[in-house]
Amino acid sequence: MGSFQNPKPENGFTGTIKPLDPEEFRRQGHLVIDFLADYYNNIETYPVRSQVEPGYLKKRVPESAPHDPEPIEDILRDVQKDIVPGITHWQSPSYFAYFPSSGSIAGFLGEMLSTGFNIVGFNWMSSPAATELESIVMDWLGKMLQLPSEFLFSGGGGGVLQGTTCEAILCTVVAARDQMLNKIGRDKINKLVVYGSDQTHSALQKAAQIAGINPNNFRAVKTTKVDAFGLKAEALRAAIESDIKSGLVPLFLCATIGTTSSTAVDLLPPLCDVAREYGVWVHVDAAYAGSACICPEYRHFLDGVENADSFSFNAHKWFLTTLDCCCMWVKNPSALVKALSTYPEYLRNKASESKQVVDYKDWQITLSRRFRSLKLWLVLRSYGVANLRKFLRSHMKMAKNFEGLIGMDKRFEVVVPRNFATVCFRISPVEIRGDRQIVSKDEVVNNLNAKLLESINESGKIYMTHAVVGDAYVMRFAVGASLTENRHVILAWKVVQEHANALLTAT
């Protein structure tokens, strides 16, 4: 049992705890490493989606914090007994829901180091290594993505680690907003318009809302199946011109590479052309698919980014870096800094005065920031560029394999073309029952698929989530969990088939 009491009186400062005693740190740290290694060893034995009911935990824990210390062994026992059942296992090899949250040893170790140093890196001075390593890995990553040099520090731009895409979009909306209001006057804030498509992530609407953009001035431009749910430049132009006619001021476009619903891609070159024509800031959100673009054969999806103003992708989704780690680049950091800088007396220091350093506090919402670049640095070095590409390709291959399995079962269809490692599929409106071919109505098909998905997820064997694209309810099969191997994909398909068999026989 670990004792946290300090038995030695020290100048009358007695009886307090020693919360960072190095040897106790070592002992307890090793315990938790073993706990987690065992967790990964056993992860396939847990239902992927948690099966607890709302309120389950309240029944298991006391109503108040304990008065006295409890040993780590007791706490870990409770983590296993009370917390693990309430976890949806995003690290499970049979996790195919939402988008992946692909953990890795290197990402984990980087987070450990960051937490161990526990510095607060708001400006250069507060821990130079944190700022400098971040600038360096952002340039490394920018090169891997073949971003134009204007996005790199060497080219006058620069990269920064945000927590999530929501923050990246909010920062750029605010930068664009203030740049515009400084030209046309603060009183015009209610005239500003933000554009995305009906497939754009809800982060855009939320960011616009937080930034004080009039909720009536948020445009979710309609996309269609014919265009594979990509935003068309002509539709954008029509929306912009209509707004200008109404006396409004086009401000900001968020284009997406790999939408959440169906991994659709907005074709950048024509969109950026239209945006430039009207002085609209373009942010490219490649939260999910950006990772794939380190592979030369996928880089074409970013063609046109040279005419955008900012770009972001989430290393915590599909790049082996634990949550949270959103990589964002801007061409014009001073637009960010003008909108987000504060410089109170208590933060003044020689290095900042010299203007020779980056103070990342002025590139983000918050002041305090963790040493996130360590985990990205460890991921890049531990795996290397070649292996990272291979790893991503293995997911594409597994997704393609799943697609192939779907193709062999006439009851199912792939609903939209697969761009990356996510497959959107469903029981087809044209289903074969025995020897009869039946075409069902949309609503009937949607309900059937929803029922199938819920029955699969309730089994705990695999976990997928859904989307509605066009009017079709689809199951999303997103390959990308770090432990997933092809055998899990084959098994997943068997689970889908079994549940479909049961459901289609019953109906």
Add this chain to the structure above:
Amino acid sequence: MGSFQNPKPENGFTGTIKPLDPEEFRRQGHLVIDFLADYYNNIETYPVRSQVEPGYLKKRVPESAPHDPEPIEDILRDVQKDIVPGITHWQSPSYFAYFPSSGSIAGFLGEMLSTGFNIVGFNWMSSPAATELESIVMDWLGKMLQLPSEFLFSGGGGGVLQGTTCEAILCTVVAARDQMLNKIGRDKINKLVVYGSDQTHSALQKAAQIAGINPNNFRAVKTTKVDAFGLKAEALRAAIESDIKSGLVPLFLCATIGTTSSTAVDLLPPLCDVAREYGVWVHVDAAYAGSACICPEYRHFLDGVENADSFSFNAHKWFLTTLDCCCMWVKNPSALVKALSTYPEYLRNKASESKQVVDYKDWQITLSRRFRSLKLWLVLRSYGVANLRKFLRSHMKMAKNFEGLIGMDKRFEVVVPRNFATVCFRISPVEIRGDRQIVSKDEVVNNLNAKLLESINESGKIYMTHAVVGDAYVMRFAVGASLTENRHVILAWKVVQEHANALLTAT
């Protein structure tokens, strides 16, 4: 050497990495635990404030990410060689700068577990344990702080973990803003006014700015030394009435318990009375000092919080919980949810539809969120309420001791009354040189103190930062690093005296 290559071909999916191999995780995890335990063992050998020059790291690392994997042993060697010198050691026992970032074994282990599970807890369904544990520990902590029941889930309010105070303030400003605009009309956004004092943290101004509040409508109400730099209710009322006369709309007040410059306290009861009278949302920012209020003898600083709308403090400052962990409570969660909720199709689920669960995504800026409550839970259980109080009191005692040492040296003075564990002091304008008593001018005194502080910090022996309160440049001695013992405080005072001797002899 760890090998990341997978030698076994598996159904043709060959040659990829195994980034979560449990046994490799175990091996490398143990290495990093030992690395960090050694770091804490050696921490007193490093200069507290990093001594590197801007651009130091660029010279030491390659220009691009490596093509091939590198072993963890090489990476850890580089962390020691290239990163540690660029770190300002916030965990050093001789760290007295800004406010503490008090790490602990329990906080570290909680973060490890959170990173290990690596779930993305945007809504209840995505990992029920993450949401439920958070609600539970926030109620635990609310009870420890004797928050009125309206702030607890049991009383219709509720608590949420934000990353930082900046986010807490931004969320509440946006909630207050939308509540008001829904009454008076969106077009009035330029009329809204936000209030703080000239001592309020820059987070308020930044949050208001991000939320689209007109920068001209930010009021930093003047405080004075006579009032110990607390915001006076009469001054607030005067500012509000003047704004109303100008046709503006008072919106939001941020009152502070323990300001950054001097740990001043805004007396809540009269401020809340004025705010209520004018329908102004009151947020109480106790980022630093909130921790102390779990001790009954410090709780009086929160008297009046029952008339505020929201309250926050940073567990990552002075509550043994690693960055980032800002605890925020609101009386009316629906105001937050109305302003911050999004509910796209791909996040729809039965639990959310049932309205029986909390979906924390609607209480914050971002969608994705880490499992932060684990570290807070581990801190509360590992140390227990009694020891946490003792620990905080030991810092007060050390700060009082430092104050006593200052009092014995006639060249120095404590500039403002000490409320918690931070001492603001300086070389007095009345200094004794040999047998002459000289009263120096403000500017001369300020420059002298700035020079002294820089000379102390350059030595690397201790690290303090400064503030300007009134017109006085003061050195801030903030006790709170987890490894600090009274001997470090005594040593720190010797360092101050030695550098003062050298400086005052030279001038």
